[in-house]
Amino acid sequence: MATTTDRGMSRAGSVVAGARPPAPRRRGRRWLPTPQLLITGAVAAVIAYLALVPLYYLLWGTFFDDNGLTFGGFERAYGNNRIGELVGNSLWFAVGAAVLSLTVGTSLAYLNVRTDVPFKAVFFAASIVPLIIPGILYTISWIFLASPEIGVLNAALSPIVGTAPFDIFTIWGMIWVEGLHSSPIVFLLMVAAFRAMDPSLEESALMSGASRLQTIRKVTLPLVRPGLLAAVLIILITSIESFEVPALLGLQNGIYVFTSRIYFVLRSYPPDLAAAGALAVGLLLIAVIGVGISRLLAGKGSKTFQTITGKGFRPRPMDLGRWKPVVGFGILLYFFVTVLAPLAVLLYTSFLPFYQAPSAEAFSSLTLENYRDLFKLDQAVTAMKNSLILGVSTATGVMAVMSVAAWMVVRARTRGTGVLEQLSFVPLVIPGLVLGLSLSFVYLRSPIPIYGTIFILLIAYCTKYMPYGMRYATTSMTQISNELEESALVSGASWWQTFRRVLLPLLTPGILAGWVYILVVSFRELSSSILLYSPGNEVLSILIFEQYENGQFTVLAALGVIMVMTLVVLVSVAYKVGAKVGLRQ
Amino acid sequence: MRHRRLLLPLLTACVLSLAACGGSPTGSDSSSGDKPAVSKEERQAKKVFDQLNGLTGQERTDKLVELAEAEGELAIYTSNSDIYDLVDVFEDTYDIDVSVYRAGSESVIQRVLQEQKANYFAHDVLETNALELNVANKEGFLYEYKSEFRDAARPEALADNWTGTRFNVFVIGWNTKLVKPGEEPKSFEELADPKWAGKVSMEVSDVDWFTALYDYYLAQGKTKEEARDIFARVAANSKIAKGHTTQGELLSAGQFAVTVSSYSHTIDKAANEDGAPVAWRDASGEPAQPLVLRPNGVALMKNAKNPAAATLFVDFELTEGQGIFEDAFRIGSLPTDEDPIEGLEVVAVPEKKLLENPKPWDELYAEIVQGGETVE
Numbered sequence: 006m007a008t009t010t011d012r013g014m015s016r017a018g019s020v021v022a023g024a025r026p027p028a029p030r031r032r033g034r035r036w037l038p039t040p041q042l043l044i045t046g047a048v049a050a051v052i053a054y055l056a057l058v059p060l061y062y063l064l065w066g067t068f069f070d071d072n073g074l075t076f077g078g079f080e081r082a083y084g085n086n087r088i089g090e091l092v093g094n095s096l097w098f099a100v101g102a103a104v105l106s107l108t109v110g111t112s113l114a115y116l117n118v119r120t121d122v123p124f125k126a127v128f129f130a131a132s133i134v135p136l137i138i139p140g141i142l143y144t145i146s147w148i149f150l151a152s153p154e155i156g157v158l159n160a161a162l163s164p165i166v167g168t169a170p171f172d173i174f175t176i177w178g179m180i181w182v183e184g185l186h187s188s189p190i191v192f193l194l195m196v197a198a199f200r201a202m203d204p205s206l207e208e209s210a211l212m213s214g215a216s217r218l219q220t221i222r223k224v225t226l227p228l229v230r231p232g233l234l235a236a237v238l239i240i241l242i243t244s245i246e247s248f249e250v251p252a253l254l255g256l257q258n259g260i261y262v263f264t265s266r267i268y269f270v271l272r273s274y275p276p277d278l279a280a281a282g283a284l285a286v287g288l289l290l291i292a293v294i295g296v297g298i299s300r301l302l303a304g305k306g307s308k309t310f311q312t313i314t315g316k317g318f319r320p321r322p323m324d325l326g327r328w329k330p331v332v333g334f335g336i337l338l339y340f341f342v343t344v345l346a347p348l349a350v351l352l353y354t355s356f357l358p359f360y361q362a363p364s365a366e367a368f369s370s371l372t373l374e375n376y377r378d379l380f381k382l383d384q385a386v387t388a389m390k391n392s393l394i395l396g397v398s399t400a401t402g403v404m405a406v407m408s409v410a411a412w413m414v415v416r417a418r419t420r421g422t423g424v425l426e427q428l429s430f431v432p433l434v435i436p437g438l439v440l441g442l443s444l445s446f447v448y449l450r451s452p453i454p455i456y457g458t459i460f461i462l463l464i465a466y467c468t469k470y471m472p473y474g475m476r477y478a479t480t481s482m483t484q485i486s487n488e489l490e491e492s493a494l495v496s497g498a499s500w501w502q503t504f505r506r507v508l509l510p511l512l513t514p515g516i517l518a519g520w521v522y523i524l525v526v527s528f529r530e531l532s533s534s535i536l537l538y539s540p541g542n543e544v545l546s547i548l549i550f551e552q553y554e555n556g557q558f559t560v561l562a563a564l565g566v567i568m569v570m571t572l573v574v575l576v577s578v579a580y581k582v583g584a585k586v587g588l589r590q
Numbered sequence: 591m592r593h594r595r596l597l598l599p600l601l602t603a604c605v606l607s608l609a610a611c612g613g614s615p616t617g618s619d620s621s622s623g624d625k626p627a628v629s630k631e632e633r634q635a636k637k638v639f640d641q642l643n644g645l646t647g648q649e650r651t652d653k654l655v656e657l658a659e660a661e662g663e664l665a666i667y668t669s670n671s672d673i674y675d676l677v678d679v680f681e682d683t684y685d686i687d688v689s690v691y692r693a694g695s696e697s698v699i700q701r702v703l704q705e706q707k708a709n710y711f712a713h714d715v716l717e718t719n720a721l722e723l724n725v726a727n728k729e730g731f732l733y734e735y736k737s738e739f740r741d742a743a744r745p746e747a748l749a750d751n752w753t754g755t756r757f758n759v760f761v762i763g764w765n766t767k768l769v770k771p772g773e774e775p776k777s778f779e780e781l782a783d784p785k786w787a788g789k790v791s792m793e794v795s796d797v798d799w800f801t802a803l804y805d806y807y808l809a810q811g812k813t814k815e816e817a818r819d820i821f822a823r824v825a826a827n828s829k830i831a832k833g834h835t836t837q838g839e840l841l842s843a844g845q846f847a848v849t850v851s852s853y854s855h856t857i858d859k860a861a862n863e864d865g866a867p868v869a870w871r872d873a874s875g876e877p878a879q880p881l882v883l884r885p886n887g888v889a890l891m892k893n894a895k896n897p898a899a900a901t902l903f904v905d906f907e908l909t910e911g912q913g914i915f916e917d918a919f920r921i922g923s924l925p926t927d928e929d930p931i932e933g934l935e936v937v938a939v940p941e942k943k944l945l946e947n948p949k950p951w952d953e954l955y956a957e958i959v960q961g962g963e964t965v966e
Contacts, residue, residue, distance in 0.1 A: 087960075141836075145836065145839070148840070148845065149843070152845055154844065154845050154846075155843050155844050155845050174829075252794070252832040253831075253832060253836065256794055256830040256831070256832055257829040257830055257831065258829070259830070259960060259961055261960060269952060269956050272696065272795055272952075273797070273948045273949070273952045274696065274699065274721060274722070274725060274945075274948065276696070276700070358863075358864035358865055358866070359839065359842045359843075359860055359864040359865070359866040360839055360842060360843045361842070361843060361844075362843070362844075370865070383674070438700075441700075442700065442704065445701070445704045445705075446704060446708075449704060449705060449708035449710050450708055456710065457712065535693045535694070535697050536693070536697050536700060536701055538691075539691065539712075540665070540689035540690055540691055541689065547693075550693075550694075551671065551692065553833070553835050554671045554694070554835065555671045555672075555835075556671075556834070556835045556838055556839075556856050556859060556860070557835075558835060558836075558838075558839040559864075
């Protein structure tokens with residue numbers, strides 16, 4: 006672990022000062038801003054600007070109406086005689102989904118990075134595919150698998166068990182689908198965290214007589230606490246906000262969640278932005294507290310989590326020994342359940358004229374018609390191209406800005422940076438419609454012609470995915486010890502050189518994970534895109550929406566299959582490129 | 591020291607974003623306050639619209655095509671999912687490039703409101719549902735359209751400053767494998783019978799369908815309590831779905847046997863094009879009644895940059911367009927020889943009432959769907 010002490014740090018500081026006496030020539034240029042100031046200043050301005058525009062719009066809409074200050078939105082959002090039940094359902098659902106995705110995501114990441122588990126290739130697919138399949142398709146695939154009436158799994162198992170063993174239309178079903186669908190967020194975060202961990206710490210624990218479980222509990226997990234906390238925060242908030250899974254699975258049996266209120270108030274005309282804002286303000290409170298806690302934790306023991314130090318280490322996989330076949334079987338099972346089964350349903354549906362449970366009749370009606378329909382669509386190519394451009398630009402832009410921001414909030418830790426960290430998290434609680442409205446409001450009045458171009462989508466996406474980028478980047482940053490930067494500075498490197506040549510390569514696992522995540526989810530973004538796109542700037546999610554509105558469910562399935570294929574290729578390339586920089590195994 | 595450096599850009603960003611937002615960004619109707627003077631676009635468009643509205647017959651058609659092709663462009667904002675079928679034929683017929691923004695009707699109207707209030711005039715035609723068209727008209731965004739085609743349309747299609755081009759018809763649909771011939775429901779009320787328990791599906795957001803049917807029961811002499819009781823009992827038998835597409839697909843797949851408010855075209859399309867086991871008429875051709883009718887229509891924007899092309903497109907929807915709607919299993923607004931809803935009991939969605947005060951109906955329907963105690 007890091008060995009630098011405070012005394013060491015101050016000594017290092019004085020060495021820097023001593024090593025570089027200010028040259029007389031430089032004195033005249035002192036008023037010029039340094040690159041460090043320019044870059045950090047620009048990053049802070051970008052984050053603040055992106056977060057404040059929708060936040061201002063949200064708060065104004067929540068607290069002010071034509072007659073001035075009002076709290077009517079709160080009354081409409083929370084004043085319901087069933088509010089206790091709604092909040093209870095929401096919390097149960099969110100906590101359940103968080104526990105499931107955290108368990109699954111973390112175990113998979115650990116096994117993948119730190120052990121010699123077999124079938125590592127399928128991990129890759131297992132980690133990405135649930136993320137790529139649009140939520141509505143993933144959820145409906147699960148209806149086709151585990152509905153008591155038409156579920157394929159139930160049909161297969163009920164002759165053996167007697168009754169239909171699964172019911173997806175329960176709170177457990179909702180937790181299952183949401184938890185699996187969000188486990189890739191955790192997986193990507195934790196893979197980055199485990200990659201940057203010195204295994205000698207675990208080895209020491211094992212050598213000192215700790216059991217493997219003890220080691221994981223006492224050494225491994227505490228070391229990746231920032232990553233775990235980031236994952237919990239993101240998943241809790243996104244699952245409380247999510248309405249797709251609760252709407253498709255919960256409503257059927259009358260399980261309502263908190264956000265169903267918001268769905269109802271935003272649906273009618275005029276949309277009740279005040280009530281929607283009141284919910285978002287509630288979530289904002291949770292988010293602010295969550296970020297505060299994670300900041301406190303990281304602050305208290307900033308050394309505690311620093312696992313990349315001046316000491317060289319070589320991440321070496323742990324031998325699973327006799328557990329290897331068992332774990333291998335578990336992996337295959339997981340892969341089958343979360344990836345193959347829904348994907349197979351999707352693939353099967355994409356060859357059908359309408360969904361019907363597998364039968365001789367169904368198989369005889371298999372057709373390529375849906376794919377033909379898809380390729381006949383005028384905008385399919387444009388949409389694919391636009392989505393690729395937007396996805397890659399958003400992911401790159403966000404991760405570039407956030408890696409500097411992460412340095413500011415983890416290392417600089419001055420007063421302004423706390424605000425910055427909070428601001429970067431704000432967009433997570435802003436409803437998509439509000440984000441879209443706020444951006445169109447601003448850019449319709451801006452002298453710079455951004456409205457009506459693809460750039461407004463880029464701004465929307467960067468705003469929306471900033472919180473994820475920040476979590477991925479800070480998680481990695483907390484693992485890098487100060488001593489590496491200090492040595493670089495002592496050796497005469499400038500701040501920018503240090504950042505570029507020392508920190509950036511070490512941050513690669515986290516940046517890459519964030520990049521992949523943002524790329525993939527930006528393909529699905531609909532709620533603000535639908536309001537902001539213009540003819541010619543269609544994106545893939547608009548196309549998905551079109552097919553859905555048209556009732557072309559099977560064409561939609563075909564589109565889902567193509568999206569999975571495209572993104573898997575793209576992500577593989579990213580990983581291949583990413584493996585050439587940063588930590589090597 | 592460092593935090594002071596950071597505060598400056600933070601503050602700058604605050605000031606910038608506040609300045610950009612200006613006054614009340616979400617004020618519900620900022621248009622009513624200070625009405626801007628008539629825009630240049632509006633004056634130009636008005637001249638063309640008035641000229642065309644003053645002509646009739648062949649003279650009008652000739653002038654219209656001439657002016658429209660001279661404009662050469664047309665921008666449509668729409669929620670019509672068959673729009674591309676229309677636009678393809680329109681572009682083949684005339685030398686006009688069409689651009690389309692398509693989204694759900696609630697997004698379309700938000701976009702129109704945002705743009706018009708910022709004096710950003712990006713489209714010539716608004717084509718969407720009755721409710722949203724009425725909103726646009728109330729805000730004063732639309733311009734009158736006159737033609738012999740409008741005069742020939744069904745009375746339900748004639749609204750202030752917009753013209754219905756087709757109807758969404760809400761029907762009771764069923765899965766033919768799960769509902770045996772002879773056992774099909776004849777009315778919504780029948781579905782309140784316990785024998786349908788767990789076999790029915792209602793859609794969570796069909797407030798307009800609900801309001802129309804509720805009014806129908808009151809007009810039939812039922813009390814409010816009786817009417818609510820019917821809905822509550824059907825809701826107790828129901829599985830609630832979200833979205834007509836999901837609901838339609840699950841009906842085909844057999845997740846439920848009956849849907850109470852499917853679109854007729856969703857079912858016709860699934861049955862005729864895909865061979866799905868679904869129907870909304872029994873063997874004798876009789877559907878469950880009443881059917882609920884909701885017009886969709888088209889309007890001219892008063893600030894249109896291409897006013898003639900806009901007028902030509904409205905003409906087109908009311909002429910060739912009607913055949914295209916028919917091919918997509920839609921019911922057009924001009925009566926045809928084989929009227930698919932002739933002689934059937936039909937009720938219309940009370941659009942005016944829902945525009946003026948939608949909240950009580952939203953609440954009532956939400957309560958019914960949730961199967962809870964209804965509150966007023």
